[in-house]
Amino acid sequence: MRRARHDQPGSRRVRTPGTTAFTLIEVLVALAILAMMSLLIYGALDGLRRTSKAVATVDDRYSQGRLATTRMARELSMAFLSAHEPFAQVQVVRKTAFVGIADHPGGRVNFTSFSHRRLAHQSHESDQNELSYFLTRNPATGKQDLVRREAKHIDTDPAHGGTVQVMAEDVERFELRYYDPVSASWLDSWDSTQAAGQFLRLPSEVSIVLVLGNAIGSDSARFETKVSLPMQVPLSFASPQAAPRPTR
Numbered sequence: 001m002r003r004a005r006h007d008q009p010g011s012r013r014v015r016t017p018g019t020t021a022f023t024l025i026e027v028l029v030a031l032a033i034l035a036m037m038s039l040l041i042y043g044a045l046d047g048l049r050r051t052s053k054a055v056a057t058v059d060d061r062y063s064q065g066r067l068a069t070t071r072m073a074r075e076l077s078m079a080f081l082s083a084h085e086p087f088a089q090v091q092v093v094r095k096t097a098f099v100g101i102a103d104h105p106g107g108r109v110n111f112t113s114f115s116h117r118r119l120a121h122q123s124h125e126s127d128q129n130e131l132s133y134f135l136t137r138n139p140a141t142g143k144q145d146l147v148r149r150e151a152k153h154i155d156t157d158p159a160h161g162g163t164v165q166v167m168a169e170d171v172e173r174f175e176l177r178y179y180d181p182v183s184a185s186w187l188d189s190w191d192s193t194q195a196a197g198q199f200l201r202l203p204s205e206v207s208i209v210l211v212l213g214n215a216i217g218s219d220s221a222r223f224e225t226k227v228s229l230p231m232q233v234p235l236s237f238a239s240p241q242a243a244p245r246p247t248r
Contacts, residue, residue, distance in 0.1 A: 057214075058221075061212050061214065061221050062221055064167075064168045064169065064212065065168060065210055065212050065221050065223040066223065067167075068146060068167040068168045068210060068223075069208055069210055069223045069224075069225050071148075071167070072133060072167075072208055072227075073208065073225055073227040074115065075113050075115040075131055076109075076111070076113075076206050076208075076227050076229065077227050077228065077229060077230065078113045078114040078115040078231075079098055079111045079112065079113050079202060079229055079231065080096065080112060080113065080114055080202075080231045080234075080235060081096045081097070081098065081112070081192060081200055081201075081202060081231075081234040081235070082096045082112075082234055082235045082236075083200065083234040083235060083236040084235065084236065092156060093155070093156065094153075094154040094155055094156065095154070095155070095156045095157075095158065095193075096112040096154065096158075096234075097110065097111065097112060097158040097192055097193050098110075098111040098112070098190060098191075098192040098202050098203075099111070099158065099159070099190065099191050099192065099193060100176055100178055100188075100189050100190035100191075100203075101189055102176075102188040102189045105135065105144060105171075105172070105173060105174070106134065106135035106144065106146070106171065106173065106174030106175065107134075107174060107175055107176040107188075108132065108133065108134035108135075108176075109132065109133050109134075109176055109190075109206075110130070110131070110132045110158045110159045111130075111131055111132075111158070112128065112129070112130055112131075112154055112158060113128070113129055113130075113131050114127045114128060115127070115129065115131070116128060116129035116150070116152060125152050125153075128154055129150055129151060129152055129153075129154070129162075130149075130150065130151035130153075130154055130155070130158050130161065130162060131148065131149065131150055132148070132149035132150075132158075132159060133146065133147075133148055133149075133167075133174075133176075134146075134147060134149075134174075135147070135171055135174050136164075138169070141169075141170070143169070143170045143171075143213070144170070144171045144172075144174075145166050145167075145168065145169050145170070145171060146166070146167045146168040146169075146171045146174055146210070147164050147165065147166050147167060148164070148165055148166075148167050149161075149162050149163070149164045150162045150163060150165075151163075168210065168212060169212075170212060170213045170214055171210065171211065171212060171213070172211045172212065172213045172220055173209065173210070173211035174209070174210055174211075175207075175208075175209040176206060176207065176208060176209075177206070177207040178190040178203035178205070178206055178207075179203050179204050179205040179206070179207070180198065180203060180204075181203075181204045181232075182198075182201075186207065187203075190203055200234050201232070202229050202231065202232055203229060204228065204229060204232065205226050205227065205228050205229065206226070206227050206229065207224075207225075207226050208223075208224065208225050208226070208227065209222070209223075209224050210222070210223045210224070211223075
């Protein structure tokens with residue numbers, strides 16, 4: 001039986017049909033195709049991730065705007081004024097008011113309302129409170145945020161006190177306008193505490209315009225609504241009534 005002869009130096013081995021080995025060129029071509037497919041898959045997944053993040057950001061911005069305008073409309077609709085004050089000014093310990101101030105880039109409103117919700121059991125609180133809406137600069141981002149100030153107890157200063165919480169971030173515009181039923185016109189400011197203003201009167205309607213930035217790319221999200229204030233007359237149910245005349 002003849003023994004297989006080893007290949008001599010310099011000889012070339014020919015691949016016979018049925019062998020499974022790959023040449024270097026075939027391996028390189030396969031790696032290039034695999035790299036191209038991986039790059040395409042990564043691009044598709046990265047685009048999907050960025051799209052999902054953008055949609056979540058837009059949804060968050062619109063959710064902030066809707067919640068902020070809805071809450072402001074609900075609390076403004078419960079605004080009230082009270083005519084119950086002592087004759088001596090030194091005895092005044094609480095003062096109701098509705099003061100709207102026009103400012104750039106946003107307005108501010110301070111008012112008393114029946115919108116407080118008591119969360120702690122047996123706390124010495126009622127449904128009356130002091131509220132304010134205004135813009136303030138965020139020191140972390142340098143942008144304007146819409147904030148809400150609430151004081152659980154009404155005092156003599158309707159513009160200060162209480163706690164402040166952020167309602168919406170990155171606000172480009174916050175505008176409040178007030179409809180005066182006496183002059184039948186929209187006003188940029190309102191003051192129920194001054195005789196030269198709208199003394200002891202509430203606007204019949206309040207227009208709210210809120211514009212949030214960075215909603216879709218460079219576009220802004222705009223929210224606008226109008227709210228009616230039903231309690232136009234100051235509360236005076238505890239005022240002494242004139243005694244009725246006796247009939248003959």
